[in-house]
Amino acid sequence: MRRLFLGLLTFIFLMSLAQADIITPGSAPTDVRNVIVNINDYPEYVFLSKGGIPSMCPLHLIGSDGVIHSDYKFCGSSVYAVKKSEFNQSLIIPREEFYKNDNWNESNFQDYNTQVENYLNASNLTIVISRIRSNYELPLSSAIGGIVNSYEIDLNKNLTKPSSTRLQWNILLYVYILVALIAILVIIHIIRRRNK
Amino acid sequence: MNPHPLALVYVAISFLVNFLLETLVIWPFFKKSFNFSRIALFVLLINAFTWPLVHIFYNSVAIVLFLEIFAVIAESLLIMFLFEIRYVKSLLISLIANVASFTLGFVIVQVIITYFIY
Numbered sequence: 001m002r003r004l005f006l007g008l009l010t011f012i013f014l015m016s017l018a019q020a021d022i023i024t025p026g027s028a029p030t031d032v033r034n035v036i037v038n039i040n041d042y043p044e045y046v047f048l049s050k051g052g053i054p055s056m057c058p059l060h061l062i063g064s065d066g067v068i069h070s071d072y073k074f075c076g077s078s079v080y081a082v083k084k085s086e087f088n089q090s091l092i093i094p095r096e097e098f099y100k101n102d103n104w105n106e107s108n109f110q111d112y113n114t115q116v117e118n119y120l121n122a123s124n125l126t127i128v129i130s131r132i133r134s135n136y137e138l139p140l141s142s143a144i145g146g147i148v149n150s151y152e153i154d155l156n157k158n159l160t161k162p163s164s165t166r167l168q169w170n171i172l173l174y175v176y177i178l179v180a181l182i183a184i185l186v187i188i189h190i191i192r193r194r195n196k
Numbered sequence: 197m198n199p200h201p202l203a204l205v206y207v208a209i210s211f212l213v214n215f216l217l218e219t220l221v222i223w224p225f226f227k228k229s230f231n232f233s234r235i236a237l238f239v240l241l242i243n244a245f246t247w248p249l250v251h252i253f254y255n256s257v258a259i260v261l262f263l264e265i266f267a268v269i270a271e272s273l274l275i276m277f278l279f280e281i282r283y284v285k286s287l288l289i290s291l292i293a294n295v296a297s298f299t300l301g302f303v304i305v306q307v308i309i310t311y312f313i314y
Binding site: 026028031139140141142143145146168169170171172173175176177179180182183184186187190191 | 197198199200202203206207210241242244245246248249251252254274277278305306309
């Protein structure tokens with residue numbers, strides 16, 4: 001019995017640690033939107049995002065809407081601030097071009113990545129956000145339809161967590177509240193009728 | 197914002213498994229004083245209250261423990277009032293029912309989802 005209990009605890013613990021690149025049955029990835037809310041406070045700067053996996057996390061230019069794009073859930077992107085005067089536009093490759101296999105061979109891909117890496121490691125760039133999480137796996141039964149992470153950046157700080165997080169609910173929220181409400185009303189009715 | 201296309205199937209299976217397991221656990225405690233259909237109705241109502249509330253906030257493994265504590269306490273109170281028993285007994289029954297539905301229920305739902313739906 002004790003062994004069974006320990007085995008069960010171990011199973012639950014291991015399940016909670018499971019972070020493999022697969023979708024757990026009964027779960028689904030949820031839309032996560034990471035946004036820099038005060039990007040327009042820095043008109044003299046350009047903001048770039050880049051994840052850790054070269055082949056799946058290209059260098060992105062963040063637009064004036066502040067939305068940080070992330071192509072793959074394990075990118076764990078960082079956001080870099082660079083002065084407009086020092087911005088190298090040639091390193092930004094449009095998404096559709098980046099993923100075209102015809103454009104790349106081993107050599108030119110490596111060259112490009114080395115260039116990007118050197119550019120990002122230069123001292124004139126400031127990391128303002130790091131370890132951006134772009135994917136959450138939630139149970140299918142979750143009433144959470146999406147997550148919006150807002151970042152209020154400061155050029156002197158490297159944010160590792162969103163400044164605020166807003167949940168977007170799906171229709172299941174209303175279904176759950178309605179069902180729970182009906183159930184508790186029926187229970188109260190049964191108890192009151194019995195006590196009369 | 198729409199839920200996942202399989203969400204309703206998952207919700208139905210998950211709720212049904214939870215309800216059946218809790219009914220099987222609670223039934224032996226009250227089989228002398230209540231008939232099966234009355235016990236099943238009470239368990240259905242109790243689960244129809246706690247299960248949706250737990251799933252509204254169920255978004256990470258980290259908060260499962262807190263949600264399960266909520267479920268145990270809420271269900272213990274409802275069991276106490278519906279079956280008219282002492283609180284200590286209802287708390288114990290609720291604890292057993294929830295541990296069973298959380299552990300066994302999780303495994304059963306995963307098996308059903310994996311083999312019959314995916």
